[in-house]
Amino acid sequence: MYFRKVTILGVGLIGASLALALKKYKLAETIIGYGRTEAHLVVAQERSIIDAFERDPARACDGADLIVFSTPVGIFLDLAKRISDCVREGALVTDVGSVKGELVREMERVLAPKGRFVGGHPIAGSDRSGIWTASADLFVHARCIVTPTPLTDKGALEQIAEMWRAVGSAVELLDPDEHDRIYAAVSHLLHVLVYELVNTVAEINDSYLAYSGQGFKDTTRIAASHPELWRDICLSNRDNIVMFLDRFQKNLDVVKEYLTTRDGKSLLARFEQARKLRERIGRDRNS
Amino acid sequence: MYFRKVTILGVGLIGASLALALKKYKLAETIIGYGRTEAHLVVAQERSIIDAFERDPARACDGADLIVFSTPVGIFLDLAKRISDCVREGALVTDVGSVKGELVREMERVLAPKGRFVGGHPIAGSDRSGIWTASADLFVHARCIVTPTPLTDKGALEQIAEMWRAVGSAVELLDPDEHDRIYAAVSHLLHVLVYELVNTVAEINDSYLAYSGQGFKDTTRIAASHPELWRDICLSNRDNIVMFLDRFQKNLDVVKEYLTTRDGKSLLARFEQARKLRERIGRDRNS
Numbered sequence: 001m002y003f004r005k006v007t008i009l010g011v012g013l014i015g016a017s018l019a020l021a022l023k024k025y026k027l028a029e030t031i032i033g034y035g036r037t038e039a040h041l042v043v044a045q046e047r048s049i050i051d052a053f054e055r056d057p058a059r060a061c062d063g064a065d066l067i068v069f070s071t072p073v074g075i076f077l078d079l080a081k082r083i084s085d086c087v088r089e090g091a092l093v094t095d096v097g098s099v100k101g102e103l104v105r106e107m108e109r110v111l112a113p114k115g116r117f118v119g120g121h122p123i124a125g126s127d128r129s130g131i132w133t134a135s136a137d138l139f140v141h142a143r144c145i146v147t148p149t150p151l152t153d154k155g156a157l158e159q160i161a162e163m164w165r166a167v168g169s170a171v172e173l174l175d176p177d178e179h180d181r182i183y184a185a186v187s188h189l190l191h192v193l194v195y196e197l198v199n200t201v202a203e204i205n206d207s208y209l210a211y212s213g214q215g216f217k218d219t220t221r222i223a224a225s226h227p228e229l230w231r232d233i234c235l236s237n238r239d240n241i242v243m244f245l246d247r248f249q250k251n252l253d254v255v256k257e258y259l260t261t262r263d264g265k266s267l268l269a270r271f272e273q274a275r276k277l278r279e280r281i282g283r284d285r286n287s
Numbered sequence: 288m289y290f291r292k293v294t295i296l297g298v299g300l301i302g303a304s305l306a307l308a309l310k311k312y313k314l315a316e317t318i319i320g321y322g323r324t325e326a327h328l329v330v331a332q333e334r335s336i337i338d339a340f341e342r343d344p345a346r347a348c349d350g351a352d353l354i355v356f357s358t359p360v361g362i363f364l365d366l367a368k369r370i371s372d373c374v375r376e377g378a379l380v381t382d383v384g385s386v387k388g389e390l391v392r393e394m395e396r397v398l399a400p401k402g403r404f405v406g407g408h409p410i411a412g413s414d415r416s417g418i419w420t421a422s423a424d425l426f427v428h429a430r431c432i433v434t435p436t437p438l439t440d441k442g443a444l445e446q447i448a449e450m451w452r453a454v455g456s457a458v459e460l461l462d463p464d465e466h467d468r469i470y471a472a473v474s475h476l477l478h479v480l481v482y483e484l485v486n487t488v489a490e491i492n493d494s495y496l497a498y499s500g501q502g503f504k505d506t507t508r509i510a511a512s513h514p515e516l517w518r519d520i521c522l523s524n525r526d527n528i529v530m531f532l533d534r535f536q537k538n539l540d541v542v543k544e545y546l547t548t549r550d551g552k553s554l555l556a557r558f559e560q561a562r563k564l565r566e567r568i569g570r571d572r573n574s
Contacts, residue, residue, distance in 0.1 A: 223565035227558035271514035278510035
């Protein structure tokens with residue numbers, strides 16, 4: 001596997017890390033970056049993350065044999081429309097967005113005439129963002145979800161999976177809609193909760209945040225995540241997120257009932273169940 | 288400052304760590320442990336965390352010049368009643384519970400005839416529990432809240448503050464009710480949310496938890512906290528917690544509204560506000 005020209009649309013943490021990894025594992029000859037902020041592109045070029053950059057996405061993609069969408073998901077479709085005429089016949093197109101589902105089907109539709117689109121979602125990055133924390137090893141031992149549809153080109157699917165394996169990831173195939181339900185539950189939901197937990201505490205009393213201990217800091221670390229990125233993700237996956245927020249609020253109602261009626265036995269049962277479930281997923285890197 | 292006999296009621300992470308710290312800084316001659324599980328007390332004695340143990344709390348406290356309540360808060364009052372006759376005249380009595388408020392006033396009332404009670408809450412421990420993770424250095428650079436009331440003996444208050452400083456903590460005085468509002472917001476509330484987040488995800492689909500990444504693991508680490516301890520804390524501070532849960536749910540309603548109406552601008556404003564607030568409290572030890 002070797003790409004003569006790779007275009008990275010959005011040179012943030014994930015895009016820049018993938019560029020570094022493609023170079024490190026000798027999978028790409030030339031890497032072109034596109035982004036909205038010229039200063040970031042200049043830094044990326046100075047650091048040899050990309051070989052050159054273009055301020056026009058269509059020109060950036062011209063002749064590329066691999067195109068990677070790594071901007072916030074909210075501008076994917078607009079970008080896809082802007083580049084679709086310039087995509088080389090048979091080019092491989094993928095993305096690293098946290099939302100798949102409908103977005104994958106629309107990307108497919110817009111890009112299908114020439115490019116072969118395969119949706120992807122590397123599970124890496126956490127609360128960090130920007131090229132300053134980029135690393136060629138970001139994807140090593142990470143999981144990468146790839147989301148084929150009935151229309152996906154089998155050869156393209158195999159190449160994208162192969163690329164992620166080549167940079168160190170374990171590839172897992174998922175239906176795009178199932179992906180969105182899963183990540184609404186284990187990722188998008190909790191980002192909303194944590195952002196709102198911080199807002200709620202500040203609303204109760206702005207000075208209380210100064211009393212936060214390690215538990216609060218650990219729990220709210222992801223509130224440092226990129227707000228624009230998360231606005232886009234939440235809007236794209238809004239139906240699942242709203243449904244799960246409803247469910248979560250109903251569970252909070254149950255807890256409030258137990259607290260109000262001083263039902264310690266039922267409260268303990270819920271806490272014990274949560275502890276057992278949490279223990280099943282293992283301790284994290286820092287424990 | 289030197290205690291001839293110290294009694295630790297409840298030899299868990301905090302009780303055992305305090306025992307180790309009192310020995311390390313040569314603040315205590317003999318340390319007696321009391322607890323409900325004999326096997327734990329045997330281990331604590333074998334590891335020289337305590338010098339001896341008693342299975343009867345009154346006997347454990349007999350003649351002690353310092354008594355520390357470090358069991359789950361739910362049994363504080365029952366224990367206080369059982370030891371009150373045996374407390375030496377003028378003995379110093381304190382606790383390490385995460386709830387103060389009404390509990391401090393009741394402890395004061397029960398123990399006042401002989402002992403001088405001062406409520407305390409060292410901010411240490413996080414999701415860990417049990418003597419296996421105890422450390423003499425647990426309180427170094429930690430904050431310790433001490434909660435005097437109008438009835439608190441001034442000399443006793445100074446001695447308890449002095450003890451916490453001697454084991455490395457920064458002491459801060461707070462009104463017991465204000466303590467409970469603050470810690471309902473920055474600690475108790477989030478324990479409930481995290482326990483219920485884990486329960487909700489499992490309820491949506493039991494298999495989804497296997498997809499949790501670093502963000503979910505960090506956010507839910509505190510779900511590993513001791514369920515009994517947290518049942519007691521939540522019940523004791525239930526009015527504040529229920530009030531703050533109401534407020535949190537109202538904020539979730541606002542977010543659901545923004546999602547449903549696709550109001551990306553308002554959503555972004557909330558996420559940006561949360562990010563700014565979170566950045567103010569600093570990065571954690573692992574970043």
